[in-house]
Amino acid sequence: MNQDIGGRLRELRTRRGLSQRQLGRLTGVANASISQIEAGKLNPTVSMLKKVLDGIPVSLSAFFSGDTEQAERFFFRADELTEIADGGVSFRQVGANLKDHSIQLLRECYQPGAGTGRHAITHQGEECGLILSGRLKITVGDQTSVLGEGDAYYFKSSQPHSFHNPGNVPCELISACTPPTF
Amino acid sequence: MNQDIGGRLRELRTRRGLSQRQLGRLTGVANASISQIEAGKLNPTVSMLKKVLDGIPVSLSAFFSGDTEQAERFFFRADELTEIADGGVSFRQVGANLKDHSIQLLRECYQPGAGTGRHAITHQGEECGLILSGRLKITVGDQTSVLGEGDAYYFKSSQPHSFHNPGNVPCELISACTPPTF
DNA sequence: CACAAGTGTTTACTTTACTGAACATTTTGA
DNA sequence: TCAAAATGTTCAGTAAAGTAAACACTTGTG
Numbered sequence: 334m335n336q337d338i339g340g341r342l343r344e345l346r347t348r349r350g351l352s353q354r355q356l357g358r359l360t361g362v363a364n365a366s367i368s369q370i371e372a373g374k375l376n377p378t379v380s381m382l383k384k385v386l387d388g389i390p391v392s393l394s395a396f397f398s399g400d401t402e403q404a405e406r407f408f409f410r411a412d413e414l415t416e417i418a419d420g421g422v423s424f425r426q427v428g429a430n431l432k433d434h435s436i437q438l439l440r441e442c443y444q445p446g447a448g449t450g451r452h453a454i455t456h457q458g459e460e461c462g463l464i465l466s467g468r469l470k471i472t473v474g475d476q477t478s479v480l481g482e483g484d485a486y487y488f489k490s491s492q493p494h495s496f497h498n499p500g501n502v503p504c505e506l507i508s509a510c511t512p513p514t515f
Numbered sequence: 516m517n518q519d520i521g522g523r524l525r526e527l528r529t530r531r532g533l534s535q536r537q538l539g540r541l542t543g544v545a546n547a548s549i550s551q552i553e554a555g556k557l558n559p560t561v562s563m564l565k566k567v568l569d570g571i572p573v574s575l576s577a578f579f580s581g582d583t584e585q586a587e588r589f590f591f592r593a594d595e596l597t598e599i600a601d602g603g604v605s606f607r608q609v610g611a612n613l614k615d616h617s618i619q620l621l622r623e624c625y626q627p628g629a630g631t632g633r634h635a636i637t638h639q640g641e642e643c644g645l646i647l648s649g650r651l652k653i654t655v656g657d658q659t660s661v662l663g664e665g666d667a668y669y670f671k672s673s674q675p676h677s678f679h680n681p682g683n684v685p686c687e688l689i690s691a692c693t694p695p696t697f
Numbered sequence: 698c699a700c701a702a703g704t705g706t707t708t709a710c711t712t713t714a715c716t717g718a719a720c721a722t723t724t725t726g727a
Numbered sequence: 728t729c730a731a732a733a734t735g736t737t738c739a740g741t742a743a744a745g746t747a748a749a750c751a752c753t754t755g756t757g
């Protein structure tokens with residue numbers, strides 16, 4: 334844990350071309366502390382880490398979300414988007430097999446009458462989508478709406494939510510959400 | 516600062532229906548510490564805060580990015596998605612006027628020959644998309660590919676990237692990305 | 698009512714985060 | 728070539744984080 338923090342801090346600091354002493358003077362933190370944090374020999378307080386990061390500058394949020402890695406593949410052919418069907422609902426996820434992604438982009442298709450049960454187990458993150466064709470009845474919290482082609486939705490996944498196709502033609506849409514687990 | 520952390524922790528804990536002691540037993544942290552953190556009287560170490568958050572469970576990333584607020588609107592009619600055109604490229608963003616969102620879902624249209632310059636100023640986050648119609652030539656890092664209907668892409672925005680429509684019909688796609696700024 | 702089990706808070710005490718000043722090396726420049 | 732001024736690391740002292748055990752209070756149950 335502290336090894337991770339230290340390594341990441343060192344990477345950010347050196348990438349910025351700063352020495353431990355420079356960063357220390359800049360932030361009012363002892364250079365010894367920065368050295369020990371980077372070596373994983375110190376268990377920094379949040380306020381301490383924040384002071385140091387302010388000098389880089391990087392937010393705590395950015396620091397812990399840590400998106401510095403490179404993706405190994407960028408392009409996916411249509412037939413690679415394996416379809417997952419469940420009842421009258423089918424999904425095709427872009428980049429489903431990527432090991433570390435923060436967006437789930439789905440092409441979804443709801444057959445007439447199909448839908449999801451109410452998601453009682455709400456998850457973190459956010460969801461949004463845009464209707465390509467057909468009609469979809471969406472309930473979020475205590476609000477319900479029937480969306481048609483070109484309409485869209487956006488909500489925090491912590492809201493209980495459900496989808497249902499009330500029409501008599503399939504409903505196609507594209508949805509994007511942040512992953513359920515952090 | 517510690518007031519903020521404390522308040523946020525208390526909000527998350529109580530929303531979860533946990534008492535300080537329950538959370539303490541669950542995580543192996545003294546309930547007194549949780550009490551003091553919530554009161555802003557303690558300056559927790561990162562590892563300490565992480566142990567506590569693991570019991571909720573919330574990641575450090577989610578904790579500091581703070582996506583617990585409720586969206587005020589969930590549904591958007593097609594004509595509300597105001598179009599932004601720039602050269603031969605047009606965008607329609609879902610939930611563009613939401614004050615705090617972590618996904619940018621765009622319906623994009625590239626006219627024949629249109630494209631973006633190479634994005635030299637790379638930003639944080641990730642981008643992905645799915646081609647609805649037409650063809651789009653995408654360059655990411657040192658890789659280039661021409662995608663057609665149903666094809667998709669996914670990459671970290673820190674990679675230099677550019678888009679261009681090499682065909683003679685408009686190219687429509689849906690893209691999703693995490694916001695450029697933290 | 699009384700008592701048991703829960704809640705969050707406060708208080709000594711132990712552990713440790715954090716500092717300032719040393720250290721050993723490497724780089725810069727006259 | 729030899730200071731001079733960087734670099735990162737180690738170390739003793741101190742300020743504070745974190746704990747265990749009390750506290751005062753509320754809630755439910757026989």
